[in-house]
Amino acid sequence: MAGAAAWLRLWLLLAGASCCLSGLSIYLSSWAVRVPAGAREAERLARKHGLLCLGQIIEGEHYYHFKHRGMVQESLNRHWGWHVHLKREPKVQWFEQQTLKRRTKRTIAVVPTDPWFHKQWYMNNDVHPDLNILTAWSKGYTGLGVVLSILDDGLERDHPDLSANYDPLASYDFNSNDPDPQPRYNLWDENRHGTRCAGEVAAAANNRLCGVGVAYNAKIGGVRMLDGPITDIVEAQSLSFRPQHIHIYSASWGPEDDGKTVDGPGILALEAFYKGIANGRGGLGSLFVWASGNGGIHSDNCNCDGYTNSIYTLSVGSATQSGRVPWYSEACASTLTTTYSSGIKSEKQIVTTDLRHRCTDKHTGTSASAPLAAGMIALALEANPALTWRDMQHLMVRASKPAHLQAEDWALNGVGRKVSHHYGYGLLDAGDLVDLAKKWTTTRPQRKCSVKVLGQTPSPPLLVSCKEVSTCIGRTRHIRSLEHVQVRISLSYSRRGDLAISLTSPMGTKSTLVAIRPYDTSNQGYRDWSFMSTHFWDEDPRGTWTLFLENKGDAYNTGFLTSFVLQLYGTDEDMTARKIAASVVSECVRRDSEGACEGDAFYAFQHLCLSYCPPRYYNRSRRSPSLDRSPHPAQVCATCHPSCYTCRGDTANNCTACPPFCTFHELSHSCSPPAYPSVFPSKPAAAHRQHLIFIVLAILLGGGLLLMERWLPSLHVMAFLRWTQPTGPSAWISRGFLQLQRWAQVCTVIVQVEEGGKFLLQEQS
Template sequence: MNIQRCLPVGNDYLLGLLASCLVALVILTEEVVTKGAPQVFTNSFLVEFNNDVTREQADKVARDHGFDNAGPLLRSKREFHFIHKGLPATRSKRSIPHHRNLKTDPQIKLVAQQPGYKRTKRGYRPLISKGQVPLDKTQEPTDPYFKFQWYLKNDGSMGGKPKLDLNVEAAWAQGATGKNVTTAIMDDGIDYLHPDLKFNYNARASYDFSSNDPFPYPRYTDDWFNSHGTRCAGEVAAARDNGVCGVGVAYDSKVAGIRMLDQPYMTDLIEANSMGHEPNLIDIYSASWGPTDDGKTVDGPRNATMRAIVKGVNEGRNGLGNIYVWASGDGGEDDDCNADGYAASMWTVSINSAINDGQNAHYDESCTSTLASTFSNGGGDPKTGVATTDLYGRCTKTHSGTSAAAPEAAGVYALAIEVNRNLTWRDIQHLTVLTSKRNSLYDGKGYFKWQMNGVGLEFNHLFGYGVLDAGAIVAMAKEWKTVPQRFHCDGGKINKTLAIPSNGSLTLYIDTHACKGTENEVNYLEHVQAVITLNSTRRGEVVMHLESPMKTRSMILSQRPNDDDHTDGFSKWPFMTTHTWGENPRGRWRLEVKFHVPGQNTGFIKEWNLLLHGTKDAPYKNLAAPDPHSKLAMVKKAHEDRR
């Protein structure tokens, strides 16, 4: 059962070409996602032509059959998004007549009516607007809400711990303000007329995929529900010293609005085109949403969306790769963000949150795919949230949730990219690991302690590698040398049905050489995926730990008490950990599977495939470590000692 196989792939571009073959390993199929739940179908259709066609030719075919052509999928010359406005936006059954109508055209190869599914904003809170306060004329930003932005400068005055913040002033002092960097806010629209945003708005990079026009302005509702995107945008790029609201982390950067959340049901085509929109104009995509955070949903990107993300990291930013920043989720301790295929993807940067006294927020999910943390609520006063822009020129102090955390991270990355335009998507992840700080972060309930992995990197199951440090990441980015080529090794597979004991645990082992001596050799880990198929009488009671050869133990799945599934289980689900970053993968990997409460459930694990992602060459050998006690120095020494 200790099998060693290597994928015939040498880089991320080739991996992208194989995405359709790997879809079972990295996403849920449509059948698995919708099994056991009422199906919903939209009036959108994916139409694939036999040969390349122009936009005008596709428009004509759409008109001939009574459809509107909403445009190509990911700039394809064969795949297009057709909409039939005569059909209801959602219905319970597929429209066979409309499908047949399109299929009668000899130019068309494939027609797929798009299922609808739910995607929810993370951290939405009802609006509480406050009037502006007089300017505070100091050397700090003069914006009236800056004194409420404790996540930028925490002086302890709002019940927080002094210096527990993003350390942005250290980055600004180095001249980093985000110039010529664009972050796309994929959300419910942006109030691009807001006086704190209008001069930093990138109209060329913006689009409304909910209404199919270039004006992603939020749709008005009485409860201002669609203020979410505007609030996120202000965290990134609100202007400085203009007397309005607060200041953005990267206040000279640009924001683009991608309106894609504001419809009853999401489709794969809308998600895919949103994540692939203008990849050479957009540097960072910020997403503060995901599958429903109810503690029982297991869901992730569909085929076209996964293709868009893989294409973005391989080809976006003119080959450097787009950065996808994701809010880890607001399901609290009853959920696990490794059951969210967006946050748990190795192609996204999953960001959790902390409150201003160092604890995790009550809604924070935990999982091994979280890379780092930023901030959301204040601790002493639950109304002390994130101060930022709001709809119609107003301001708010109550933005919160991991929704608020992800845009802060996007702003920090904009600062790093400004000082080093050659940073790749992987460089951003390496910089995050090396510069994030433990600071004063801690689990208020005492469940998760800080641990050290095999090369001396400190991590926490809640906070990843710590809170982002803008000053440190900018300083290191200036001297950064791009990391070596990345490889993908199939480290081994157990393909046998084995019972999970009702009492006790099932332990499986894979001994791997990590593709040593082949073109896909991995000696220094980045991400590790345990692709698992299992079923049990109650899915939410299954708990799994993965232990590396260097004895780093990752809880890749925790108890989810609301998840009572007994039919779907997990089908080739890629549980991902970042906790073994920098380690040598060669040796014995140990998977432990058990039930949280003994004696009440039964189940079977049917497959475990170990996928190792990292470099053959040492990633930091060309970097100087001026501080002998820094993370960089410790990891370099661990790598040198190993050789």
Template sequence: MLGCLKYGTALALALLNAWLLGTGATEEGIYTHHLLVQLHEGVDEDAHQLAVEYGFGSARKLPFGERLFHFYPRDAPKTRRKRSLRHRQRLEKDRRVKNVIAQEGFDRQKRGYRDINDIDVSMSDPLFSKQWYLINTGQADGTPGLDLNVAEAWKMGYTGKGVTIAIMDDGIDYLHPDLALNYNAEASYDFSSNDPYPYPRYTDDWFNSHGTRCAGEVSAVANNNICGVGVAYSSKVAGIRMLDQPFMTDIIEASSISHMPQVIDIYSASWGPTDDGKTVDGPRELTLQAMADGVNKGRGGKGSIYVWASGDGGSYDDCNCDGYASSMWTISINSAINDGRTALYDESCSSTLASTFSNGRKRNPEAGVATTDLYGNCTLRHSGTSAAAPEAAGVFALALEANPNLTWRDMQHLTVLTSKRNKLHDEVHQWRRNGVGLEFNHLFGYGVLDAGGMVKLARDWKTVPERFHCVAGSVQEMHKIQSGEKLSLTISTDACQGKENFVRYLEHVQAVVTVNASRRGDLTINMTSPMGTKSILLSRRPRDADAKVGFDKWPFMTTHTWGEDPRGTWLLEVGFHGDAPQSGTLKEWTLMLHGTQSAPYIDQVVRDYQSKLAMSKKEELEEELDEAVERSLKSLMSKSN
């Protein structure tokens, strides 16, 4: 009924099956007055009348699934704890209605909303000189050269023209003089109030400035003497207001992610499950379907590009416990501060693809992200991974202008190939190379985005080969886990060789794990590929004291084995790290491989390109190479004579 997931995982299919069977949250869950209603065939035109008849404000047809409608209340969202109310019971009995599912309310939080004090291009804009993440000359105690290298892309003529980025957040001040010219009203919508005007709701503390600040990072107009400059300052920005309500629902998330996918190119999300170090949560059934539809059908079949902030839980959390950031369908972005160090709030995980920038040293008040603020104001105090995701969306907009034919997977490959270590450094996790020589870091992914490098490679980029997925093997037996001992399991696989879904060159790898423990937060999980690349799938989370739920078919994901040959033996190591003795049981480990059968690029070209990008004096090196070749030829000729 909801369609198929072309790139779906076993987890996603299981969730959809559960939905079809009518399963839902427990009786203790918080339910809203929002309903998912499926009508019988031929009665779509009655949806609005039906909604009003049963006490709702109206009905909105959902762009995914068949004959699905969102029945929403007349007034501000309210909640209830009983699963059935009188109007829903009456609605279920109506002959026009096939199915009714109440929408559970759950928590979603804005990321990186904090005070900075607590944590060769000429532009006329007053804050441009303070936007160190665009061009870092060492201002605000930063490290010169540590930036997004947007100047190179701008000089090549790419500024994001023709690309629309949607900011899924608490609204956008679209009247702001630094945003108004680039605001895309057609692509904007308010899913909190169900109208086309996503203006932020006023609060005394300006709490709802989050989306406006993110929008300015992407699309603030250049050379207008107002605030600063967006990364893609000629791009269009759309506002999708969906965060400002007591509880999130699956319908609102799915509707936001699937809003106008033929107009919107990039969706930027600086929010997710609570970053408290003890929450394990991700997208529900409808949102999974909407994301699958987005990558399969969005942008005329090239796929919607979803950019996600990796999380602000710091060393207490692990972004592989966030099902949005760790999804294969999103590009998860972490942040670095202006001297290349990790921010205290950065979460690390093996699903992070790359990094951009947040704030800087605590002692410097001008080291935050300079951007637009509510009511026509400007700010220097935006920060967190909230600031990092929109910067990445801006860089991707530059690449899309350079090559509008890029698919969602092309963008991920470009991210892996052109991101670079630069001067990023983490005291805990060292930089390493995987089996094909790609350099990565457990916290920073493949490095900081390089706009100039990405645009150069994007211009002549050829679409990557078709993607396949292979269930490489599964361990279903019960295995005990004890403190002081490490459980080691192996799966040997041919990666479905000889079958239609053979995977030879890896993109994403998922370890779908079912495990429980006397203290979930003390669990650690590592996985090593046949080519010797070790991925930390789960780090210790000291605030997570769960002893009941554990992880149920949770898809831990790694991008660290990108490009590797998956054939051979994979090793999973599960143990406990903590002061008190713990015990647990692993019930399942299923290995899922995702990638291509033919090489998306030649290995040597990859290495050559990365080495060239790292060289600051490229022309000199080329001259030296020519001279060396000439000397060698002369030497050979003299010896032959």
């Protein structure tokens, strides 16, 4: 069997047909199976069909890993026998045979000319500004009490500069299914990536070895998951590993940065993200830090990477020592912040631990930027462990500065912050980050408003001037201050890389969702793909939103836009009016004999006293025997019922807000169980006849533009468009057919948000 797998690999190599370059899928003898009846039933089903049940994939969820040892491990074809068997099992709700995924470590090979490893220029004031880590250390924050895990190719746990901070509970090997994350050694030391990333975060201090980590008193673990077959199962297991123990997950990898790939997490990895932000860290949310990508040399765009453009990850870009855009850096609207990394050969690189107990000053790429940010986040968590996953994103927006970073696209957004597609909001400042963490009160619960611009059947006539959409009416969905904005679209296009897409907010901020990608020759377009932008942070969403689709290539490029959904995330609080003054954290308030904070201003939470109780907790006062003579009762943060996000008591009927993916019942003050979005495919509905409007995008240098109304089964699409032309539009309408007689440059979709959260769709011709 091993020989057969080797011949398969050889055939693929000789044919030049890797799974991602030719479109072929490599199937493994491994299945993800959803069995709601539980582990015992899953084991019974596995035995029945001659498979091994390797256990639960995501803690607390009924997904199980089935595997067959005796068959060919890799194949170009599905194993249809087991497919049929599992499909017939009534207790199997869903299953998926696993396929190999190509994931590349985001590192680069550059011959350096840098000084030795003790010259950590990015945090010792050799450059100005640096990451201001010395200021955070001077305030006493070194990552103590915070646990991080590096999701990568392993971790050299016995490295003398890592062993003191190594945490076995934050470590596992999902490639070999054992608790030891030690990397596999070879002559090329190709599995050094994880050990290098770990040293940036938590290399020990004052031991005369290598350099020092940003959070040198934090605990560090490693999950070995990149040195073997990478599947949705492996990614989900890694992302969901011990979420109540691990606070921060750092990942410096993703789909290939080749300028032509559009790929993201699978069904199981998506659910791991959902559960992580909803339940991780005691319900405050796991923190996922991600390198933005190294595809700059291929004109890649990190908005085509479903990991970096997720609202649940903190995407980190890179800047060189001189404040320039590195040659490998990808520009995109989802990047939130930036730290330093390598540049050209004459510029310094990053100092860290290396394999075989060595040190290096040659760590490079956005792979090096993300762990630096993860270490800085650990400093902020030590300062205030009550921060939620969204709080941390708010802090990073505010603690990032344009500084000396050079780019032509710096622009002021609607609330006066400078933002760039290369750097996000700028260079992250550790001193500011910990200072803000100490003063930050919890952001109000996340609100989401979705408007389906295309996807419903329009009523005749074909063109209308105004259409009201009541998607976001009501106090539970109204957004005052934006956080993330997503555009989810489906379209075909004759050459995908020629299409540039941008979004303009009501406050005038224009964000490029995807720029041209010269190497992307695909004619597949985008299939229900979500682009994300952080550029509208804290803006008011009310007004007109405009989506631009522009052909930058051949005049005869054509395509069909079949779906467009605008998704707004934010809060009902006016974040621009928030006052940040006194510290909400006090380590000096006296405690009573039972650990409660004395006085009426602070509440006991973990090892701190806070002026507020975070989500999942509520303020409770109690009289302590040691405080009988005190005029003030003792204050504690007591735990809410697990179903509540915020509450007034510890029962299920005392909720005041619900966790992510849950619905609040106002009459009972309770929350529904979580309903995670699109966890697994639903069965297709019966076909029926509906309208379809084709939007033919032939939109530059002489391409005629058409809107056609036709009858096709099972499709629901509604178009509200404004087409911008150099000489103004000229149109005639006959029997549902609209032709623009001038040559169009840009297709524009307009969505208007009214006062009170109502959406209007406008079309002008």
